[in-house]
Structure formats: C-alpha cells, structure tokens
Amino acid sequence: MYDRLKGFRDFYPGEMSARREVIDTVETAAAQYGFREIGTPYLERTQMYVDKSGEEIVEELYAFEDKGGREVTLTPELTPTVARMVVAKQQALSKPIKWVSTRPFWRYEQVQQGRFREFYQTNADIFGSSEPEADAEILAFAADALTDLGLTADDFEFRVSHRDILGGLLRSFDADVHVTDAIRAVDKSEKVEREEYLGLLSDAGLTYDQASEFADLLERGDLDEIADFGGENVEAAVENLRNVLAAAEDFGAGEYCEVSLTTARGLDYYTGVVFECFDSTGDVSRATFGGGRYDDLIESFGGQPTPAVGVGIGNATLQLLCQRAGVWPEEELTTDYYVLTVGDTRSVASRIARDLREAGNVVEVDVSDRSFGAQMSYADSVNASTVVIVGERDLENGEVTVKDMESGEQTTAPVDDFPGGRDEPTSDDFE
Amino acid sequence: MYDRLKGFRDFYPGEMSARREVIDTVETAAAQYGFREIGTPYLERTQMYVDKSGEEIVEELYAFEDKGGREVTLTPELTPTVARMVVAKQQALSKPIKWVSTRPFWRYEQVQQGRFREFYQTNADIFGSSEPEADAEILAFAADALTDLGLTADDFEFRVSHRDILGGLLRSFDADVHVTDAIRAVDKSEKVEREEYLGLLSDAGLTYDQASEFADLLERGDLDEIADFGGENVEAAVENLRNVLAAAEDFGAGEYCEVSLTTARGLDYYTGVVFECFDSTGDVSRATFGGGRYDDLIESFGGQPTPAVGVGIGNATLQLLCQRAGVWPEEELTTDYYVLTVGDTRSVASRIARDLREAGNVVEVDVSDRSFGAQMSYADSVNASTVVIVGERDLENGEVTVKDMESGEQTTAPVDDFPGGRDEPTSDDFE
Numbered sequence: 001m002y003d004r005l006k007g008f009r010d011f012y013p014g015e016m017s018a019r020r021e022v023i024d025t026v027e028t029a030a031a032q033y034g035f036r037e038i039g040t041p042y043l044e045r046t047q048m049y050v051d052k053s054g055e056e057i058v059e060e061l062y063a064f065e066d067k068g069g070r071e072v073t074l075t076p077e078l079t080p081t082v083a084r085m086v087v088a089k090q091q092a093l094s095k096p097i098k099w100v101s102t103r104p105f106w107r108y109e110q111v112q113q114g115r116f117r118e119f120y121q122t123n124a125d126i127f128g129s130s131e132p133e134a135d136a137e138i139l140a141f142a143a144d145a146l147t148d149l150g151l152t153a154d155d156f157e158f159r160v161s162h163r164d165i166l167g168g169l170l171r172s173f174d175a176d177v178h179v180t181d182a183i184r185a186v187d188k189s190e191k192v193e194r195e196e197y198l199g200l201l202s203d204a205g206l207t208y209d210q211a212s213e214f215a216d217l218l219e220r221g222d223l224d225e226i227a228d229f230g231g232e233n234v235e236a237a238v239e240n241l242r243n244v245l246a247a248a249e250d251f252g253a254g255e256y257c258e259v260s261l262t263t264a265r266g267l268d269y270y271t272g273v274v275f276e277c278f279d280s281t282g283d284v285s286r287a288t289f290g291g292g293r294y295d296d297l298i299e300s301f302g303g304q305p306t307p308a309v310g311v312g313i314g315n316a317t318l319q320l321l322c323q324r325a326g327v328w329p330e331e332e333l334t335t336d337y338y339v340l341t342v343g344d345t346r347s348v349a350s351r352i353a354r355d356l357r358e359a360g361n362v363v364e365v366d367v368s369d370r371s372f373g374a375q376m377s378y379a380d381s382v383n384a385s386t387v388v389i390v391g392e393r394d395l396e397n398g399e400v401t402v403k404d405m406e407s408g409e410q411t412t413a414p415v416d417d418f419p420g421g422r423d424e425p426t427s428d429d430f431e
Numbered sequence: 432m433y434d435r436l437k438g439f440r441d442f443y444p445g446e447m448s449a450r451r452e453v454i455d456t457v458e459t460a461a462a463q464y465g466f467r468e469i470g471t472p473y474l475e476r477t478q479m480y481v482d483k484s485g486e487e488i489v490e491e492l493y494a495f496e497d498k499g500g501r502e503v504t505l506t507p508e509l510t511p512t513v514a515r516m517v518v519a520k521q522q523a524l525s526k527p528i529k530w531v532s533t534r535p536f537w538r539y540e541q542v543q544q545g546r547f548r549e550f551y552q553t554n555a556d557i558f559g560s561s562e563p564e565a566d567a568e569i570l571a572f573a574a575d576a577l578t579d580l581g582l583t584a585d586d587f588e589f590r591v592s593h594r595d596i597l598g599g600l601l602r603s604f605d606a607d608v609h610v611t612d613a614i615r616a617v618d619k620s621e622k623v624e625r626e627e628y629l630g631l632l633s634d635a636g637l638t639y640d641q642a643s644e645f646a647d648l649l650e651r652g653d654l655d656e657i658a659d660f661g662g663e664n665v666e667a668a669v670e671n672l673r674n675v676l677a678a679a680e681d682f683g684a685g686e687y688c689e690v691s692l693t694t695a696r697g698l699d700y701y702t703g704v705v706f707e708c709f710d711s712t713g714d715v716s717r718a719t720f721g722g723g724r725y726d727d728l729i730e731s732f733g734g735q736p737t738p739a740v741g742v743g744i745g746n747a748t749l750q751l752l753c754q755r756a757g758v759w760p761e762e763e764l765t766t767d768y769y770v771l772t773v774g775d776t777r778s779v780a781s782r783i784a785r786d787l788r789e790a791g792n793v794v795e796v797d798v799s800d801r802s803f804g805a806q807m808s809y810a811d812s813v814n815a816s817t818v819v820i821v822g823e824r825d826l827e828n829g830e831v832t833v834k835d836m837e838s839g840e841q842t843t844a845p846v847d848d849f850p851g852g853r854d855e856p857t858s859d860d861f862e
C-alpha cells in the first residue's frame with residue numbers, strides 16, 4: 001500500500017462535488033465579466049522565479065533538473081506565467097486582456113490549516129489598463145463570486161490599501177528608507193506586537209519616532225490627513241485609491257470595501273492598489289485571498305510597459321470561509337435515476353436509460369449483475385431521486401415501476417410511454 | 432523574455448474555449464452515466480511507478496528528489512493514483528466505484544504531432560464489477576462522448592480485443608511462451624512488416640511456424656475457429672468478449688465496435704477486454720485513445736482483489752480526430768453584451784451591466800477610459816452580440832441605444848426599462 005505525499009490531497013467524489021460547485025460558481029462569475037479562460041503549463045524554467053524573487057525562493061519551490069538538463073519548477077504561482085504569455089503575444093492580443101483560470105500550484109512549505117503543498121487558486125487578471133475601473137472590476141468580480149456562493153456583507157470584507165501611499169509616506173519621512181522592507185513590516189504589523197513592528201520599521205531605516213508616527217498615521221487611516229502629510233505622490237495615490245473605491249461603488253462592490261492602510265500584501269511586485277479579503281467575524285484569521293496592481297511586471301519580463309491588476313482566490317481558504325458561514329455545499333452525490341433490472345430485461349432497461357440520459361439526466365444502471373436488494377441499496381448510496389424498476393413480470397404486462405425514493409411511493413407506467421418525451425418523469429406523472 | 436518548455440503548451444482564450452467545450456462535453460457524457468469526479472495529486476512517490484513498470488520507466492518520467500528527500504514523480508498516468516485511492520478507502524466505498532477526471536500528465540518523451548510532454552486526459556474507470564456490463568458501459572460512455580461531440584459511426588471505430596484470447600492462444604502453441612513479450616509484438620503488428628512481427632513472436636518463444644499460424648488466426652479473427660483451437664480458457668475469453676459486445680449493443684454502442692484481435696494495447700496490466708478507438712478514415716493514424724480491463728492491479732497495490740475497467744481519452748489525439756472530422760469547435764470568444772459609455776455615464780452603465788449579468792449573460796464594460804471608437808472596436812474583437820450605448824445625451828432623454836452587431840441595426844430603449852426584466856434583450860425588443 002502506497003501513501004500519499006504530505007501536503008497533497010485526494011478528493012473523493014462527495015468532497016469533490018462541493019469543490020466543483022464552488023469553483024464553477026467562481027469561474028461563472030468571472031466569465032460573466034468577460035474574463036476568458038486560459039490554459040497554462042505546470043512546469044516553467046526555474047530562472048523565471050529566481051529573477052523575480054531572488055535565489056532564496058528556490059528553497060520553497062519544487063525545483064529540479066529535467067532529463068534534458070533544464071532547471072525547471074512546478075509553478076508556485078500564476079503571475080510569472082501569464083506575464084510570459086502576455087509578452088509572447090503582446091502585439092496580437094487586443095487590450096484589455098482579461099484572463100482567468102483555476103489550477104493547482106506547489107510550494108514546499110509547512111503544512112497547516114488551509115495551507116497545503118499542492119493548493120488550488122482561481123486567478124483573474126486584467127492587462128493593459130491603468131484606470132481605476134480595472135482595479136474596481138477585479139474587486140467587483142471577487143465580490144460577485146463570493147455573493148454568488150451565498151456569502152453576504154456580514155461575512156467578508158475587502159481591506160483596500162495602496163502601495164504608493166505606503167511608499168510615498170515612508171519616503172516623506174526619509175528618502176533613503178528601504179521601502180520594500182518597510183512594506184513587509186507593515187504586512188506583518190497585525191501579526192506581531194507593536195514594539196516588534198516598530199523595530200522592523202527601524203531596521204528598514206526609519207528612526208524610532210518616525211516609525212511610531214508612520215504607524216499611527218496608518219492606524220488612523222485618515223486619507224485627508226495622509227494626503228496633506230505625504231506630499232504630491234501620496235496625494236496622487238490617495239486620489240487613485242478614492243477613484244478605485246468610487247468605481248467599485250458603481251460596480252456594486254462598494255459595500256464590501258474599506259480602506260485599511262495596514263494591509264500591504266507581502267509580494268514585492270505590487271505597485272498600486274492592493275487588497276485582501278477577510279472573514280468579517282474574524283473566526284478565520286488568515287486572509288481568504290488578496291490581489292492588487294502590478295504595473296511593472298510585464299516590462300520586467302521584457303514586454304512593452306503594460307499596467308496590470310489581478311486577484312488570486314485560494315480555494316482552501318475560501319473553503320474555510322464558506323464553511324464558517326455555513327454556505328459550503330453539501331458533500332454528497334446526486335443521481336436523477338437508477339434503472340433497476342430484475343431478470344433478463346437489460347435491453348429494455350438500457351433503452352430507458354439512454355432516453356433519460358438524452359434528456360440530460362444522470363442515470364445509473366446495474367453493471368454488476370446484482371440482486372434487487374443490492375441494486376436498491378446502491379441506488380440509495382448514490383442518492384438516486386427516482387428508481388425505475390424494469391422487471392420481467394411487469395414487462396409481460398407492458399409496464400415498468402417508477403419509485404420516488406424520498407417518499408417511497410411507487411406506481412406503474414406503460415413501458416412504451418416511459419419516459420415518453422418527458423424530460424424528468426416522476427411517479428406523479430403516472431398516478 | 433522567457434521561453435516556454437519544449438513539449439508544453441500555452442492555451443490562449445480562443446483555443447482554450449474550444450478545448451473547454453470539448454472537455455465539458457466529454458465530462459458531461461461521463462456524469463450522465465454516473466461517473467463521479469475525483470481530484471488527484473499531481474505528484475506521487477516514484478516507487479509506485481517503478482513497482483508497476485520496472486526501474487527503466489524512470490527514464491521517461493519527470494522524477495526528482497523533493498526538499499524533504501522523497502523520490503517523487505509528476506504523475507505520468509492516472510491508473511496507479513486511482514488504484515492507491517481505492518485501496519486507501521476500499522471498505523468505505525460502495526461498489527461499483529465509478530470515477531472520472533480530466534487533468535494533465537507528464538512524460539519526458541519525443542515531441543511529435545498529437546504527443547506532448549504535458550498532455551491532458553479524461554480518465555473514466557469502474558472498480559468492483561467483473562461483469563461484461565461494466566466493460567460495455569465504458570465503451571458506451573466513450574461512444575456517447577464522441578457522438579455528443581458531433582462524430583458519427585463514419586468517423587470512428589472501437590477495435591475490441593481480449594488479452595486472454597491472445598494469452599490463451601499463445602500458451603496453446605507453447606506453454607512456455609513469454610506472453611507479455613508476444614502481446615507487445617501483437618501491439619506492434621500493424622506498424623511493422625510481417626517478417627519483423629514474426630521475428631518478435633519468435634523472440635518471445637514461438638517457432639516460426641507457430642508464429643505464422645498464430646498471426647494468421649488473429650488476422651482472420653474468426654472467433655468460432657479461435658475458440659475451437661485454443662481450448663477452455665480461450666473459449667471462456669471468447670464468450671466474455673461476445674458478452675461484452677452484446678451488452679455494448681444493448682447500451683447503444685454496438686455499431687461502433689468491431690472485433691480486432693490484432694489490437695493488444697502496450698501496457699502490461701490489462702487482463703481482459705482491451706480496445707482502441709481509431710479514425711475510420713485512417714487520416715489520423717495513431718489511436719485516438721484506448722482502454723480495457725485490469726483486474727489484478729488493485730490487489731497488486733495491496734488491496735482486496737477488485738476487478739476494474741477503464742478508458743483514458745487523450746485530449747490531443749481527440750482534437751486531431753475532431754479536426755479531421757470538422758467538428759472541432761470554433762476557436763473564438765463569445766460575448767453577449769458590451770455596455771459602452773460615452774461621457775460620465777458609468778453609474779447607469781454599471782447598473783445595466785449588473786442587471787444583464789444577473790440574468791446570466793457575459794457582459795463587458797469599459798475599464799480603460801476609451802473613446803467610442805476604441806470601445807466599439809474592442810466590442811468587435813470579443814464578438815459582442817449586442818452593444819448597449821449609454822451616452823450622456825441619450826440619458827438626458829431617458830434613453831440608451833441598443834445595437835445588434837451582426838445586422839448593424841440599432842434602436843433606442845427607455846433606460847428605466849432596460850433590461851427591464853428581459854433575460855436577453857435585443858434591439859428587436861424595442862423596435
């Protein structure tokens with residue numbers, strides 16, 4: 001007996017049907033905004049990740065040398081791949097480019113609740129617009145996906161921030177501050193004690209007093225005060241943030257958004273608005289997902305300068321939120337019909353099964369030469385709504401028996417009139 | 432600029448939409464037979480493949496050592512993984528177990544037409560029934576999948592054979608023949624000259640005369656003659672093959688099946704009926720896909736003896752067949768509505784877009800602050816059926832303009848009555 005790898009999961013049909021329903025809901029929401037599905041390779045050259053994130057990233061990648069001597073990596077995220085794809089066909093693609101896909105990614109990390117080594121994400125990105133409407137459309141799609149799942153404004157909130165507000169403020173304190181390190185400190189601010197946070201800001205180049213004032217400014221989150229304080233660039237960033245929120249309001253996502261300048265996102269490549277989705281009740285402490293603007297990435301991949309904004313919805317953390325809110329789908333099978341054979345009736349039963357499938361139903365038949373009781377118990381195990389019993393004796397009278405599995409009621413129907421053009425015949429149709 | 436790995440593919444939206452339509456059709460056919468979707472890991476322990484196929488298999492695998500020192504492999508096929516999953520929950524799962532999934536697999540092979548290093552398959556398997564109805568249901572599902580794609584009996588044929596007929600006949604010539612090698616020779620018989628074929632059979636332990644007689648018997652394919660010739664085991668296998676074909680006839684797949692004893696399938700683990708799907712015209716020379724019975728695998732994985740039968744439909748070869756037959760879907764985008772803004776009308780345009788999405792439509796809006804002309808040309812590029820023009824002047828009169836993009840006809844509609852409860856409003860609705 002072989003064991004599964006740690007951090008990897010087998011999804012059996014019950015759990016899978018719930019996951020599929022959720023993924024379909026999210027993808028349908030994206031499709032309705034005109035995000036187009038793409039298909040992407042699961043292996044890329046390791047160099048792409050090293051260039052983007054530094055040599056130390058390799059430690060958390062599934063990186064190896066292939067049989068042809070290439071250094072390759074199981075993709076840990078989608079963004080570099082879509083950036084590569086945009087660059088490869090930049091001239092041919094009409095803008096804005098709006099792409100979506102759902103697939104697994106891999107990181108060699110510690111396994112914990114909602115975090116696996118193989119994990120699924122739905123990524124949606126817009127390339128080619130720097131307008132606030134693009135950021136807002138990402139927020140609106142994400143909000144639609146969540147509300148389509150049955151979540152409400154009581155369940156989740158989008159904490160929206162702006163990298164240029166953080167960067168501009170930091171530089172207004174000290175032009176030589178290490179902005180990337182300081183933003184990483186902000187990203188950690190809610191998880192560590194204030195003194196540790198201020199220490200991290202000091203490590204990035206602020207004095208203790210500056211760090212303290214900066215932290216207070218973010219905490220208060222008064223955009224007018226911040227715009228006044230931070231100078232021209234910060235003012236422009238505040239205006240951009242406000243424009244995004246106004247567009248999000250028009251797009252129907254306003255009620256889910258709140259300004260939260262202590263939200264920073266850990267990744268280095270973000271350039272403008274960033275946001276994270278959180279459980280409003282706080283029961284699920286980790287961010288459900290996040291996203292933001294990354295206007296410099298395409299150019300750094302060798303393409304024409306191309307603004308970009310996107311979101312990556314992690315299925316595992318989304319599942320935690322849905323389960324907390326009680327909207328995770330039932331993890332069970334559904335079956336419309338089980339066509340049960342008694343004696344040598346396979347030919348008639350098969351005709352009925354084919355007709356029912358033709359009408360779009362899920363229909364199972366006996367493939368194990370089993371008894372009436374064994375077939376009935378199997379029909380039960382797959383939650384068949386209706387069992388059609390095709391017995392030798394009934395057939396002599398030109399009849400089949402139609403049994404409603406919930407009520408237990410059954411009636412006979414003329415075999416020549418079953419399903420008889422009905423798309424979803426029930427025992428009621430033949431009472 | 433980074434390059435994609437050889438043998439891996441990027442699927443841009445047009446091609447992806449065609450692929451998605453085909454995969455959905457195949458998966459829907461499977462669902463209607465009660466095959467249940469599962470989700471499976473993309474990495475497994477390398478040992479699983481070595482035990483099943485021998486040490487030499489590693490040469491064609493993406494096998495490597497992970498950061499924890501485990502020997503792991505990017506899954507080259509699904510069967511070992513589903514066998515592992517069946518064994519892990521064997522007691523809890525009600526039989527027959529009927530699973531389906533579509534996902535990529537990886538082999539480090541020479542890249543050629545229809546063969547990639549990263550390739551997609553839809554796998555459907557039934558565990559727990561040794562009855563001919565199980566084999567027949569696999570054939571019937573596969574036939575439905577193909578006919579649902581628009582293929583007909585003129586386009587494809589299932590060449591059906593039986594491992595025990597081949598094995599039994601071989602042993603009836605010589606009890607010490609190396610059956611596996613001889614069956615591999617049969618698998619190659621249509622690709623090599625007769626003398627080479629007979630040479631391979633001789634290498635497997637037959638005399639030249641035996642090899643020749645065996646080849647002739649298979650070629651004639653007369654099941655009565657073969658049953659007479661081969662003794663008890665062959666007779667039973669012939670009966671099993673005939674029972675499978677009779678069940679396939681009842682299940683609606685009879686017209687696609689023909690006995691072809693020179694069809695053998697290369698893989699070692701098959702035990703009963705095997706089959707391959709071929710292009711009837713011969714234009715696509717490689718098998719579209721294949722499958723068969725593998726009753727010994729679960730036990731060899733440490734489980735209770737559990738009969739099994741399945742099929743793996745390769746998306747790339749299926750694409751070749753569909754393209755040859757002219758049923759490959761159009762590789763293009765579809766969009767129901769583009770809601771175009773002229774001037775400061777975002778708020779109204781957004782309300783209209785939301786209402787149209789609510790009714791299930793694909794709706795795009797401007798996210799790039801573009802001119803009328805640029806928006807219209809984008810709407811064209813995404814094949815919008817209808818453009819709703821929300822202009823400042825029209826709005827002063829309480830109107831929007833609805834333009835049919837195919838006919839070019841346009842008319843005005845009251846903004847308060849658009850879409851006004853209509854699920855798919857067109858310009859005709861407001862003439």
